[in-house]
Amino acid sequence: MAPNPATRLLRICSSHFNLSNRRYVYVSSSNRLPSSPNQFHNLSTPQIPQSPYFNKFPSFITLDSRAHNLNNNNRRRYYCTPPEIKTSTSTLESPTDSSIVSEHDHDNKTEDQGSLASTSEGFSHVAARDPVQIYRSLCDGPIASKLGHEEKEALREVFRSFARSGWASNQALAIYISASFFPTAASKFQNFCFKKFDRDIVDYLLSLGPGNEADRFLFPVFVEYCLEEFPDEIKKFRAMIASADLTKPETWFPFARAIKRKIIYHCGPTNSGKTYNALQRFMEAKKGVYCSPLRLLAMEVFDKVNSLGVYCSLLTGQEKKHVPFGNHTACTVEMVSTEELYDVAIIDEIQMMSDVYRGYAWTRAFLGLQADEIHLCGDPSVLNIVRKICADTGDELIENHYGRFKPLVVEAKTLLGDIRNVRSGDCVVAFSRREIFEVKVAIEKHTDHKCCVIYGALPPETRRHQANLFNEQGNEYDILVASDAVGMGLNLNIRRVVFYSLSKYNGDKIVPVPASQVKQIAGRAGRRGSIYPDGLTTTLQPDDLDYLIECLQKPFDEVSKIGLFPYFEQVELFAGQIADITFAQLLQKFGENCRLDGSYFLCKHEHIKKVANMLEKVQGLSLEDRFNFCFAPVNIRDPKAMYHLARFAQSYSQNVPVSLAMGMPTASAKNDTELLDLETKHQVVSMYLWLANHFKEETFPYVKKAESMATDIAELLGESLIKACWKPESRNPGKKRNENVDGYQRPRSLVKLQEKKRQEKDSESVEKVIA
Numbered sequence: 001m002a003p004n005p006a007t008r009l010l011r012i013c014s015s016h017f018n019l020s021n022r023r024y025v026y027v028s029s030s031n032r033l034p035s036s037p038n039q040f041h042n043l044s045t046p047q048i049p050q051s052p053y054f055n056k057f058p059s060f061i062t063l064d065s066r067a068h069n070l071n072n073n074n075r076r077r078y079y080c081t082p083p084e085i086k087t088s089t090s091t092l093e094s095p096t097d098s099s100i101v102s103e104h105d106h107d108n109k110t111e112d113q114g115s116l117a118s119t120s121e122g123f124s125h126v127a128a129r130d131p132v133q134i135y136r137s138l139c140d141g142p143i144a145s146k147l148g149h150e151e152k153e154a155l156r157e158v159f160r161s162f163a164r165s166g167w168a169s170n171q172a173l174a175i176y177i178s179a180s181f182f183p184t185a186a187s188k189f190q191n192f193c194f195k196k197f198d199r200d201i202v203d204y205l206l207s208l209g210p211g212n213e214a215d216r217f218l219f220p221v222f223v224e225y226c227l228e229e230f231p232d233e234i235k236k237f238r239a240m241i242a243s244a245d246l247t248k249p250e251t252w253f254p255f256a257r258a259i260k261r262k263i264i265y266h267c268g269p270t271n272s273g274k275t276y277n278a279l280q281r282f283m284e285a286k287k288g289v290y291c292s293p294l295r296l297l298a299m300e301v302f303d304k305v306n307s308l309g310v311y312c313s314l315l316t317g318q319e320k321k322h323v324p325f326g327n328h329t330a331c332t333v334e335m336v337s338t339e340e341l342y343d344v345a346i347i348d349e350i351q352m353m354s355d356v357y358r359g360y361a362w363t364r365a366f367l368g369l370q371a372d373e374i375h376l377c378g379d380p381s382v383l384n385i386v387r388k389i390c391a392d393t394g395d396e397l398i399e400n401h402y403g404r405f406k407p408l409v410v411e412a413k414t415l416l417g418d419i420r421n422v423r424s425g426d427c428v429v430a431f432s433r434r435e436i437f438e439v440k441v442a443i444e445k446h447t448d449h450k451c452c453v454i455y456g457a458l459p460p461e462t463r464r465h466q467a468n469l470f471n472e473q474g475n476e477y478d479i480l481v482a483s484d485a486v487g488m489g490l491n492l493n494i495r496r497v498v499f500y501s502l503s504k505y506n507g508d509k510i511v512p513v514p515a516s517q518v519k520q521i522a523g524r525a526g527r528r529g530s531i532y533p534d535g536l537t538t539t540l541q542p543d544d545l546d547y548l549i550e551c552l553q554k555p556f557d558e559v560s561k562i563g564l565f566p567y568f569e570q571v572e573l574f575a576g577q578i579a580d581i582t583f584a585q586l587l588q589k590f591g592e593n594c595r596l597d598g599s600y601f602l603c604k605h606e607h608i609k610k611v612a613n614m615l616e617k618v619q620g621l622s623l624e625d626r627f628n629f630c631f632a633p634v635n636i637r638d639p640k641a642m643y644h645l646a647r648f649a650q651s652y653s654q655n656v657p658v659s660l661a662m663g664m665p666t667a668s669a670k671n672d673t674e675l676l677d678l679e680t681k682h683q684v685v686s687m688y689l690w691l692a693n694h695f696k697e698e699t700f701p702y703v704k705k706a707e708s709m710a711t712d713i714a715e716l717l718g719e720s721l722i723k724a725c726w727k728p729e730s731r732n733p734g735k736k737r738n739e740n741v742d743g744y745q746r747p748r749s750l751v752k753l754q755e756k757k758r759q760e761k762d763s764e765s766v767e768k769v770i771a
């Protein structure tokens with residue numbers, strides 16, 4: 001038996017659009033159904049846009065030409081759900097999934113309608129009516145039948161429920177009724193219906209009562225009403241949605257798509273030779289690019305490759321070092337060009353595609369690089385998504401799997417809560433600047449060891465200097481105290497990684513350190529080529545050991561989505577649809593309305609919005625300049641650095657040369673305030689260099705001065721760290737981070753530790769904490 005037209009349509013949709021586990025609504029402006037996949041394709045593809053919320057609510061997809069063609073009355077509708085699929089993946093508050101394949105035709109009673117009718121005996125003739133016909137008859141026909149007070153109230157309740165229905169609101173997005181406009185539309189719809197409904201419909205709705213069934217009955221009539229009543233709102237929202245389209249990001253790079261790229265995935269844990277092997281191919285190539293997660297690592301590769309006789313330039317946000325005759329470039333991933341052609345490209349730490357803030361940079365490099373051969377180095381967490389994307393792009397994928405060179409052994413003894421048990425070659429990892437200094441001071445006070453220090457706010461040069469000091473044998477600096485910044489990039493002679501704690505502040509509250517990060521940091525112990533035979537790891541507190549073991553045993557979490565962020569041009573297009581809002585509001589709206597395919601998420605951009613808000617008072621910046629200023633590397637929690645950024649933007653907007661206007665420190669820091677000041681000063685200089693690289697050079701004429709200041713400050717920071725023996729301070733003394741601990745479920749041992757800390761009145765005292 002031939003399938004009914006709707007089933008056929010469903011199959012065609014599924015095969016053409018690969019939408020196999022979704023519910024479809026197809027609304028055609030033609031009377032004819034396509035009879036073959038080809039015909040469907042030819043007939044419909046060009047004129048049928050997809051639903052704006054394709055992935056936000058996968059249970060409902062409209063292949064809808066009506067928004068273009070609102071006056072066509074010859075419409076037929078097919079509401080279809082693949083019978084075997086439940087819509088549980090939907091974010092909707094989904095009404096019962098009836099697995100219907102229904103055609104709302106005059107003479108065709110559907111299963112859906114049948115099920116409604118069965119629940120409301122005696123109303124099958126109402127339930128079976130075509131919603132278009134209902135709507136038309138309401139428009140042309142009767143004035144509402146008289147309702148008693150109770151009936152009115154009961155009917156109001158039905159409409160209130162409809163107006164509150166998350167399901168209806170989400171479904172309405174498919175005809176471009178925005179979520180914010182939906183309540184207004186629903187309220188006007190109620191007024192309309194109250195004036196028009198005939199007795200039959202009223203009785204039917206009252207028999208259903210408020211809830212899913214009534215919503216489902218009302219919704220198609222509501223659709224008809226909206227299409228006729230709100231064409232302008234629909235058009236506006238539709239244009240806005242179209243301009244915030246981030247679907248199919250692989251198509252943003254047609255030149256990369258024109259190449260059949262060979263992707264080699266070097267997949268394995270930390271310290272397994274992934275980067276080393278990729279670099280071998282890079283150095284052999286005629287023209288290569290290495291994309292690094294950090295400036296520091298780009299510098300390391302730049303130095304290493306040049307020292308091996310391969311001319312290589314350096315490109316980071318802050319520095320451009322061009323090496324004559326060099327065909328190779330080591331750059332930070334944000335800076336890589338998707339316009340140049342390369343023989344070999346490396347994207348290191350590819351799992352960072354899933355980073356909530358910076359993931360978009362890796363995604364862009366992966367999708368957009370024009371290279372015959374692309375080497376991805378990373379852990380297995382993104383392997384599956386890389387496979388999927390390669391299938392989408394048509395690239396060939398080769399997987400090389402690696403194991404650790406040296407085993408990683410957990411030392412069950414721990415440091416027994418006593419920091420004096422550190423030994424030469426230890427790297428003590430703490431997750432705040434305050435703790436790092438507490439540990440350093442305690443070790444140097446109570447033992448004969450000396451500590452090097454590495455944390456994120458230090459310039460790369462200083463971090464490298466500290467790393468070298470630690471790596472060199474024969475000096476007294478045999479302990480490293482570091483933050484999670486140690487997890488990537490540096491070659492360190494670590495014998496044992498000791499976790500001082502396993503919780504960290506995530507910008508909002510204190511949370512357990514994610515297992516993947518624990519693995520990466522612990523894995524730094526026992527690097528190939530170092531003097532230590534095995535890698536060891538343990539914790540300061542015996543109570544934390546279980547969590548450490550749990551993290552190391554855990555397989556890598558599989559990543560299901562990777563980051564995206566719009567280009568300026570996309571934001572600009574979107575801005576064209578909305579008048580009179582600030583740039584931060586524009587970004588907010590973009591985030592709310594953008595469309596994304598299922599494998600992607602929009603990267604978090606709160607920090608960008610904070611900068612945007614601060615720059616709001618700077619007049620005369622173009623949208624593009626504003627956009628670029630917002631990406632300048634600035635610590636939004638450092639008011640001094642934010643002040644300087646605003647000052648730079650002010651001068652830039654007035655087209656006057658941007659000055660550094662900052663006194664150069666002359667001596668190393670004598671206390672923590674001075675150390676913080678040095679860190680800020682370096683950040684400001686580094687920001688200046690970044691801006692000079694991203695804007696008209698003539699507006700930032702003091703690049704040479706800034707470079708020499710950066711070098712000098714990095715040196716002073718290095719000297720300061722060696723001397724540091726003071727109590728650490730916080731940048732924001734008013735805000736105590738530990739206040740947020742309550743309410744978060746952390747590993748028991750950490751909670752205990754935290755409680756212990758809280759009980760101690762003077763939590764500043766290192767000895768007390770570590771006792």
Ligand SMILES: Nc1ncnc2c1ncn2[C@@H]1O[C@H](COP(=O)(O)OP(=O)(O)OP(=O)(O)O)[C@@H](O)[C@H]1O
Nearest residue numbers: 269270271272273274275276277489491527528529
């Ligand atoms: N075949 C090799 N011959 C000599 N040294 C090697 C070899 N493979 C790796 N190494 C060295 O081993 C160390 C670890 O290698 P590599 O940095 O490539 O590991 P990785 O898997 O990329 O680690 P991570 O996850 O930390 O980035 C490096 O110092 C590297 O130079």
Ligand SMILES: [Mg+2]
Nearest residue numbers: 274275276377
């Ligand atoms: Mg590596």
